[in-house]
Amino acid sequence: MILKTIGFILRAIKFRESDLILTVLSRDYGKISLIAKGARRTESKFGAALDLLTLSELVFYDAENLKLLKEASILEDYRAIKSDYERLTLALQSVHLLNQLVEEHHPDRVVFEFVRDFLSKLGSVNNLALGAVAVKLKLMRALGIAPRMSGCARQGPGCQASPARCAWASSPPAKGGRRRTDQAKPGLVWFSPQSGGFVCTACHQAGDTRLSPRLAQTLTMILGLSWGKLDRLALTDDEIALAQRVLDEFIGFHLKAPYMPSK
Template identity: 25%
Template sequence: MNRLFRTEGIVLKSMRLNEADKIVTIFSYDYGKIKGIARGVRKTRSQFGSSMENLTIIKVLLYKGKNINTISQSEIISSFFPQTKDIFRYGLAIQCAEIVDKLSVEEDPNRGAYLLFKKFLLLLKDEQNPTLLVESFKWKLISLLGYEPELKRCIYCNNLLNNNSHYFFDIAKGGISCIRCLGKKGYYQIKITNYHLKLIQRILDADLEKIHNKEIDQSILHELEKITDTYLAFHLEIENQSRNFLNRIKLL
């Protein structure tokens, strides 16, 4: 990385540093997650200040310092909240930004995940009925970041799953257990209907812009949310634990 470097990115979050400055976390196309100090943004209502708002897609120029980068210029490509003015969709997007933040590692680029998040934010602005879009984003992100579960075969006996009414999703092992193998080795399993299993497979295969939920029942979407969030919560917790563990090792 040069001392001065330029990239495109999305503001994930920011933290007040002092009266005038913020530390901003950016998910960038070229460098993955990066952090930088934005000076003077808390004082003036400038273009630079607006570009540092959460979920803004920006072109940014940073200067690599000894301990932390300084954000020296930034230009808005697209801002989220000022355009939607919808607190509900803003909340959903913030939740998704938190997942991106927690599952990504600093300076470890994942261009696929960046483009997915950018596309998701642009689609979410116009989606009036966003539940399926949000769940689809989460599954695609899970897949791009390397946590995609095995959904076609039983993870214990390796037999193809052929249209039983339901199965069990082994959250810890990251795959589906057929009914015969249930409880044999797994310890963290939740029931999943064949319909939901197929729905997740369809989501993973389809382009994000083709996904709309005009026909899907609310109760089905609600169940999908539960499955997705249980799976994500488990992996976010594991990530946290292993990172804390690694940080502790670094201190020894």
């Protein structure tokens, strides 16, 4: 059977003398592996359509145990990213994470469009260190595994199980008498990968990581901002390093193995 789709080239591994095994995030079939015969030859018909981060139109034979690439043509090569070392590094790190988190043969248009939007808008991000934090949060949200940052993850919104002890439950009611659980409250906030996100001061346990109120609030705000508006936020180098550490621990918890970002 011959199939046609569009997809991003996430990974390319040398195979035999002149072939490549490609990992592709396709729009219609999810993450798939393709064999591109002769792709490493100088006169290869595929040309730059198989370069990493390229969005290409792909035609392939879909056999039971083998997907063989027949044709490939470039739709978007994201040349501006590839000519900027720091943006290229961030983009490659991001698809490395994507490749680890996404299972094969599970098509997801939300994730596909997230990648397209990210690569299209990366040029508008000036603070790339903050952008590296944002891409992890936004990708996890697209996958439905983002950390919980609305209230205390250990006890639930309002900590009804222990309302007298929890910082969220004891915070002043918002206008109209309703308690607000949509953002980190002033005071100390802790992060727990095992519990799924933010934990309040009263409910934290040994092994949780303490976050400053500013860092907790900024992580929450990132998800509500477009790529071009991330520069409205500011974190110190130490805060960014801490954010990266807790997010990597959270990712590792989902992978059931320590997550090591690509260099």
